[in-house]
Amino acid sequence: MSVEEFEELERHAPETVRLEFVNGKVVVKPMGDGNHREMIAWLQRVCMQHRPDLWLHAESGLKTERYRKGRARAAGVLVRVGGLKGHGEWAEAEGTLMAVEITSYDSDSNQRDRVDKPEGYAAAGIPVYLLIDRDDCTVTVFTNPEDDRYRQQVNKPFGASIRIPEPVNITLDTEPLKEFAD
Template structure:
């Protein structure tokens, strides 16, 4: 018989939230799959990519707003805490929400990869699963490592059933409920 390994979180969600409130402003903390994760601060190109996406969203869907650096309750039963680089919601959708918003207000979560050793596990593996488990309809990953954009959608049973990867410069369609088409040519200049 093979012994069963049980996943045990480092701390409770409540303990993490208290711990995060006292963290220095120079770091962002997330709670993913029961582990505390340190997310690096964004560099200039990272912030410019989010600003570009905010501008595009505002032009195409003035009824929506892309909030940067927004905390979300993620994973099954909202046991995770992710600080998304961007969260697309209806205008006013975060009104009354606390530091860690309910994921059901999010139409799309956005991550831009960072140049650190944890980006593969965090942005390409754990975040898609956490966002899908929380029922976020669309996850947009802007991957600076290979100059691509990945659109995940159709969340089901803690995973996205569909993912499409396109190179920077391609026309990218963000599916319903987002319904925005992106010309990703400007991302080529920000890839460094």
């Protein structure tokens, strides 16, 4: 399937279905539950408090992978305020400072959030990938994208502080995530 065919399919999908085009295959991404939405809201508040020049957009479409042949709907996309102005449903990755994913309780979450998306985000040159993993109650910060993968990663349990380096430059106190781990 071509990217154009995927985008046409996605335009006609019902509102209750979110589609992605990852590693050449169409993926149905489950809708986030209440705890997923609360985690994104928490992260939006933290980003706004520490970096008012940035905004975390929830459920944003990104052109990813090598040569932008992928289409990922990130749980969150951190850009400068106004950074998505003029972009369509699938924004170019340039200008994206951080992509965020929160694991879902479905069978494809491991492959999608821990393997495919980090590769796609790194290939697109997104400087930081933040994975909030509800399965093992950890937060992982992936940085230094090179050759379609992130060269560094730091993993901390919920409750610990974790530094998100430049260009984001925020330290997260992840204690509040414990409340939404169920």
